[in-house]
Amino acid sequence: MSSKREEILARLRDCIVNFDIDGIKDAAREAIEAGIPAYEAIMEGMAKGMDIVGRKYEEGEYFLAELIMAGETMKEGMKILEPYLKAGDIPKLGRVVIGTVEGDLHDIGKNIVVTLLSASGFDVIDLGVDVTADKFVEAVKQYKPDIVGMSALLTTTMVNMKKVIEALKEAGLRDSVKIIVGGAPLTEEFAKEIGADGYAPDAVLGVEICKKWASTARKK
Ligand code: B12
Secondary structure: OHHHHHHHHHHHHHHHHOOOHHHHHHHHHHHHHOOOOHHHHHHHHHHHHHHHHHHHHHOOOOOHHHHHHHHHHHHHHHHHHHHHOOOOOOOOOEEEEEEEEOOOOOOHHHHHHHHHHHHOOEEEEEOOOOEOHHHHHHHHHHHOOOEEEEEOOOOOOOOHHHHHHHHHHHOOOHHHOEEEEEOOOOOHHHHHHHOOOEEOOOHHHHHHHHHHHHHHHHHO
């Protein structure tokens, strides 16, 4: 049983690293048939694969296309494993409310961030695109997230991130969340200027920052 378990978990991991969509479906089904809890198959199998993909991306061996393909492969595996997850099975790292800011319809990058955050164990509420400051404020009231993520791809819309932060301040909610921003035209300097807590030039580094925040929050 134990070696069979190891073999299936290794296959789940390798299928993510090699973007093997057919393979991941077979491996996910076999995991269930072999009695491996869905949670273990996700965290000890697929998520380990995503860690490797993230490292390869940082080292320049993989590029954006590979990140997207790994994310798609993970989604296919999740479709099979998710129905077997028991409520409360996954100890969540925290909750993230994320969206592309008002006036901006670009969501490819934001969606990668969403996929990687989910794969890392965050509970992610994706507000979609063209999200107004009011919608962000409402979502923070409703979902009480630990982190708010914002994406912008246009120089004309990145300024709307500041509006969201101001609106959160006005609603008395600013200090209840950490704020991370990203998107091609942004810089670390801009993020500081608007009062965000973090900025990342890519999804992998963004998730690392969120994980760091989650671990310091747990230590408190
Ligand atoms: C695809 C695309 C579109 C698609 C969007 C489809 C979609 N569903 O997203 C469509 C065709 C709709 C589009 C429309 C427009 N676009 Co356009 N588009 C692009 C393009 C080619 C690629 C963007 C992209 O997806 N990149 C790939 C993703 C993965 O990268 P990314 O978004 O940067 O995300 C990564 C990081 O930035 C980071 N990240 C992103 N968000 C976040 C959030 C957080 C919290 C964190 C931590 C990290 C993070 O992680 C991601 C992964 O590592 C870019 C050019 C370019 N090369 O960037 C132009 C570009 C962004 N568009 C541009 C323009 C001008 C427009 C239009 C105004 C064109 C027009 N005249 O109609 C419209 C605007 C529509 C609107 N209101 O939003 C300009 C912007 C110029 C500027 N500086 O403002 C660009 C730069 C093209 C150019 N060179 O002129 N576009």
